[in-house]
Amino acid sequence: MTRLRSVLHADLDAFFVAVECVLNPRLKGRPVVVGGAPEKRGVVAAASYEARSFGIHSAMPMAQAFRLCPDLVRVSGSHAMYSRASRAVFEILGNFTPIVEKVSVDEAYLDMTGTNLVVGRTLDAAEKMRREVRERLRLDLTIGSSQNRLVSKVASAFAKPQGLFDVRPGQEARFLAPLPVKTLPGVGPVTEEKLLGFNLPTLGSLANTETCFLKERFGSYGASLRRRARGEDETPVLPPWERPQEKSIGHEETFPEDTGDDDFLHAKLQALLSAATRRLRKRALLARKVTIRLRWADFVTVSRDFTLPLATDHDGELLKPALELLHRMQTRRTLVRLLGVRLSGLCRGFWQGSLHEVQGSPGRSLVQALDSIRDRYGDSSVQTGEAVRLPPR
Template identity: 40%
Template sequence: MPESSGHIAMQRTILHVDMDAFFAAVEIRARPELAQQPVIVGGAAERRGVVAAASYAARRYGIHSAMPTATALRLCPQAVLLPPRHDHYAEVSQQIRAVFERYTPQVEPLSLDEAFLDVSGSERLFGPGEAIGRRIKEEIRAELGLVASVGVAPSKFVAKIASDIDKPDGFVVVAPEQVQSFLDPLPVGRLWGVGKVGAKVFERLGITTIGQLRCYSPRLLRQHFGNAAGQLWQLAHGRDERPVVSEREAKSISQETTFPRDIDDSGVLRAWLQDLAAQVAWRLRRHGLKGRTVHLKVRLADFSTLTRAQTLAQATDITDEIRRVALTLFEQRLPRPLPPLRLLGVGVSGFAAVPGQDDLFAVAGRERQSRLDAVMDQVAERYGRGSIVRGVGAGKNGPEQR
């Protein structure tokens, strides 16, 4: 495999925009008196709740997302705990998306609070990527009262690292000729997929920086990392040819979360899974889509990725159906005992579905579920997600939430 000069074969200008402590920032915007206080957005501690977001003031106490709420409150008893309002965050996310789409239709959301933008075709109209990134950042601040960190680079991978390198309120530009000098001094843990196990392997090999990894033989890397070696070596050379794919072009809609710490608590993982499934179903309905195949994605601590899928008889956008299939895949199709997970995701594909044949009772039941989803969407959009929830497993508060 030849050495790389850091050249990106197909020159693009990619932005990665990541909202800083998004859920907490939206809540603080509504209650400015909390601006200097440690704020946690998450489920109740007595219900095995999980932290969905923590303000930067709370993070100083060691609090992070995916941490049990009880643990967070032990670290910072004076923290202000607020219930999540995911539909309100989704509404704000749409307002942020509207800012993006002033500059490019090529917007690929990763979650409610971050997205990739390909502005290559917009530079003639709006100026270079750096100027576009600064305008987007300032318009979000001025119009929505929220802070975004922005990375500008020739690829998704480098843009994402750039947006994270100087948080909060960061703005980092990496020109094509600077990619290697930007990556080389960074810790090897910055590479996508390197979890605790991978970090320990690198430590044994004496590899601490991306630059050191770049000089390592791909053949030797394969001995330690198997099939993942090729991707690690390519990323170390700044190579990432993946295009930005907008939701209009996407063949699937998915939602995933990467945990700051590997999680092995099945109850916590199931709670996250149900919330991810609900967000996917909401996005399907928003776009007027239905899909037949439900996907589950998990990434283990050794940065290997497993995917499972199940195809339904009929295309669906019903929250309960997607959630139920995702939980079945999680509980029945993953190895047991379940290793700690670094990433969890749910997706739906197969939009060009062929209608199946249900009996009349099943049709009536699905119609009731669809009407229930529509009512819940309307109520949640107006009053926030916490105002109405399903009887079982709504959000990250666990199955006892009512």
């Protein structure tokens, strides 16, 4: 007999904004967004529920958000504070089960199967988690509970904000049936439009559709759609030690103003490489492949890459070939809107320095010292000569 699982989906409510409200209680109850300035073509990273009532949502251009709500309060945000708050929340969650899968800075799955002898009934434990996060950190945590990840995620969305919702074993399909198809994780606008075109507006109607019909129209994905609409999901919750390694690490930036300044682009490329390789070092990873992405003002976008003979986590070994590649990519007399860097071909390890180390590049000890300073005082606390050319942000 298959053992029943017990899975929670924990999601912090309006996390970035909630942290800002803890830091500045005067923001509470007001329409608040976290994100870049509208004059710099910033976008909304997070919005309070009060701001959402005006139709404001994440990824919306900040200028549009202010048009929807002229009284909007914008804060730039403190990602260091968000990271600290996130770590504190995950420490609390880890006291209830060792099997915690961190999906993002404010979201996690917890496998509570077999923990009842230690922490009691799953729902009691979930309520205790919410209470501890609220009392210790003054943040609100919403939790969905069921036998699997998929239904628990939908349940937590159903319970927001500040809620706890449990779907009992055997009730998964009944719970999902009246919900719109877009509620199902993974169903985006394109799939939703197709399903509505087939007169399948709810998960119940999708669940009751013949598999062969869905396969004819969606391929093998059709069978998966039907199973998931019925609340069937066997995906395990993966703790850090069982999680697959990241496939790539990258950074990109849309500039406040389109630019044709080569010095600026070179300095920006170095800054992006520095940020990406710093993330490599934090994860004890090396990279062999570098991809540069360039978007011009007319939105034409191109990507090119190069591969190193040896993997590295040192931006000094990547900068020269990256600059050469960027130069070869600049074939148009059009201003540049966006520049991005992605590192891939990742493997575990630490850079030891090559036999032919790049002249003028810092050694391992200096790189580690620079990382330590930036961790403590921020990314702009110490900069290379190229990066100093960048305007303050």
